[in-house]
Amino acid sequence: MKFKKVFSAWLCLMFFALLCVSIMLVTNVAFNKDSSSDYFSRYRTFEFRQSDGGER
Amino acid sequence: MIKHNSQTLSPIAFYGIGLAPIVLLCTTTLNALKFSAVLLVCMVLCNLLYFAFKPIVKDEVRIPCYVLLIIGVEYFIDSVLSEFVIKNSSSITEFVSYLLSATVIIYMFETSSKVKNFNASMLDCVIMAGEYAMCLVAVGLFREFLGHGTLFGARIFKSGIAFFVSNAGGVFVTLVYVLVYSILTANIGKKRTAYSGLVDRYELFLEDKFMELTPMKSLDEMVNENMQENAVSEEPSTSTNEEVK
Numbered sequence: 001m002k003f004k005k006v007f008s009a010w011l012c013l014m015f016f017a018l019l020c021v022s023i024m025l026v027t028n029v030a031f032n033k034d035s036s037s038d039y040f041s042r043y044r045t046f047e048f049r050q051s052d053g054g055e056r
Numbered sequence: 057m058i059k060h061n062s063q064t065l066s067p068i069a070f071y072g073i074g075l076a077p078i079v080l081l082c083t084t085t086l087n088a089l090k091f092s093a094v095l096l097v098c099m100v101l102c103n104l105l106y107f108a109f110k111p112i113v114k115d116e117v118r119i120p121c122y123v124l125l126i127i128g129v130e131y132f133i134d135s136v137l138s139e140f141v142i143k144n145s146s147s148i149t150e151f152v153s154y155l156l157s158a159t160v161i162i163y164m165f166e167t168s169s170k171v172k173n174f175n176a177s178m179l180d181c182v183i184m185a186g187e188y189a190m191c192l193v194a195v196g197l198f199r200e201f202l203g204h205g206t207l208f209g210a211r212i213f214k215s216g217i218a219f220f221v222s223n224a225g226g227v228f229v230t231l232v233y234v235l236v237y238s239i240l241t242a243n244i245g246k247k248r249t250a251y252s253g254l255v256d257r258y259e260l261f262l263e264d265k266f267m268e269l270t271p272m273k274s275l276d277e278m279v280n281e282n283m284q285e286n287a288v289s290e291e292p293s294t295s296t297n298e299e300v301k
Contacts, residue, residue, distance in 0.1 A: 009114045016124040019105070023128030031135045042149045048080065 066187050067165050068230070069237045074161040074188065077154040078195050079226035085208055088196025091158075092189030094133060094151050096182070098159055101129045103181040107174055122163045130155055162188055191233055198229050 027033070068074045082088040102125045106113070113121055134152045141148075162184050200206055203220035205213030219225045 005114075005116075009117045012112055012114045013117050013120055013124075015109070015112065016121040019109070020124040020128035024131045027132045027135050031139055033135065043153070046149055046153055048076070048153075 066191075066237070066241075067161050068188060068191050069234045069241075071165075072234070074158060075227065075230065077158045078192060078230055079223050081150060081154055082192050082196035082199060082226070083203070083221055084200045084206075085193065085196045088192040091151055091154070092185075092192050094137070094155060095158055095189060095192075096185045098126065098129055098133055098155055099162065099181050099185045100178070101132075102126055102159065102163075103178060105129070107177060119160075119164060123160055126156060126159050126163075130159075158188065191230070191237075194233050195226065195229050198233075199226060202229075 068078065077091065081091055102122065105125050105128075106122065130152055133155070134148065137148045137151070165184070197207075199220050200208075201212070201216075203216045203218065203225060205211060205216035217225075220229065
């Protein structure tokens, strides 16, 4: 009974993971993004620090 | 519908969490407004998706499901913002980076998971985001006014107090906001209790009036009435029997 409960919770989680990846893929296709480009390089160098008003 | 209880749902005012976006991002009003708008859109989209698949969601893994949804929606919002709204992509990096933490924190305090009505759930979601956004905008406004000496970019003072632009100033302004918010909600709670008490009393009064206007019959009167009715219903049957004889 407990195994069934855990399995159904895991399935639910996997479904949402699949949904998340699907949203990302659809967005990629819709906006014609190339993941090999440096589009997301801004996140690689991102540091948590104080904002200066977004005028950089 | 579960009634919204601001004392349990406002994470910043009553638990002091969710400070990072407020302290680090809300240095100007415009920044705070932009972040609030993005947060609201993100939460509404997440709620829509969550509600679409609600029958299969297990309550034990509700928060991880929300987190996965938020990651997907955030990716979408990031793409839309960088494609259509803001040309300088580095300025939206901060918004999107803090968006995850803010949204997850708000969703950890939501109580609408058991609400089956779609409208009530959406209203709950918008109220939660609105409460957080209100804090963001209030803190951003004060920090801009006191720290930079400007209001929506227009200069009012020659220079501001640098303390309010710093992180410590942000925490200070947030604490003042929390104090004001707590006092206001406590007063509203008191008035709401007094009002509901008045409504209850008025309902009781109306009930009494109704009972006075339509008085209850005593037991003897009811028995007498019953007997009379029985007598009336038996009379015609006896007469017909006699006629037959």
